[in-house]
Amino acid sequence: xxxxxxxxxxxxxxxxxxxxxxxxxxxxxxxxxxxxxxxxxxxxxxxxxxxxxxxxxxxxxxxxxxxxxxxxxxxxxxxxxxxxxxxxxxxxxxxxxxxx
Amino acid sequence: xxxxxxxxxxxxxxxxxxxxxxxxxxxxxxxxxxxxxxxxxxxxxxxxxxxxxxxxxxxxxxxxxxxxxxxxxxxxx
Numbered sequence: 001x002x003x004x005x006x007x008x009x010x011x012x013x014x015x016x017x018x019x020x021x022x023x024x025x026x027x028x029x030x031x032x033x034x035x036x037x038x039x040x041x042x043x044x045x046x047x048x049x050x051x052x053x054x055x056x057x058x059x060x061x062x063x064x065x066x067x068x069x070x071x072x073x074x075x076x077x078x079x080x081x082x083x084x085x086x087x088x089x090x091x092x093x094x095x096x097x098x099x100x
Numbered sequence: 101x102x103x104x105x106x107x108x109x110x111x112x113x114x115x116x117x118x119x120x121x122x123x124x125x126x127x128x129x130x131x132x133x134x135x136x137x138x139x140x141x142x143x144x145x146x147x148x149x150x151x152x153x154x155x156x157x158x159x160x161x162x163x164x165x166x167x168x169x170x171x172x173x174x175x176x177x
Contacts, residue, residue, distance in 0.1 A: 001125045004125060013113070
C-alpha cells in the first residue's frame with residue numbers, strides 16, 4: 001500500500017493544473033475541462049481519506065460528486081453550444097453578455 | 101500566474117509530506133454481504149445515503165432535460 005501522502009500530493013498537482021487552466025485559458029471548453037480536473041482532485045482526496053480511515057462514506061461522496069460533475073458538464077456544454085450559436089465564439093473575453 | 105500556482109502546489113505538497121500518517125490505506129469492499137449494514141460502498145450508498153442517491157437522480161434528470169432544451173433551442177430565439 002502506498003502512503004496517503006502520495007495520493008494527496010497527486011491531488012494537489014491536479015488542483016494546481018486545473019487552477020492554472022481556469023486562470024489562464026480563454027476557451028470556455030478548456031476552462032470547463034480545468035474545472036473538471038479540480039473536481040477530480042477533490043474526489044481523489046475523498047477516496048484517499050476514505051481508504052485511510054476505512055470508512056466507505058468518502059467513496060459514497062466521491063460517487064455523488066462524480067454524478068454532479070457529469071450534470072455540470074452536460075449543462076455547461078449545452079450553454080456553450082448556445083453561446084456559440086448566438087455569438088459565433090466561445091472565447092470568454094469576447095462573450096461578455098453576462099456582465100452587468 | 102504559473103509561478104503562483106507552482107508555489108501553491110509546493111506549499112500544499114510539502115505540508116502534506118511533513119504530516120506523520122500513522123495508519124495505512126485499506127481496501128473497502130464494494131459490497132459487504134455478511135452484514136446488511138456492513139462497511140461496503142453499496143451498503144452505505146443504498147443504506148445511509150439512499151436519500152442522497154434519489155436527490156442526485158433528480159438532479160441528473162433535471163440536467164439532462166435542461167441540456168436537451170438548451171441544445172435544441174435556436175440560439176436565444
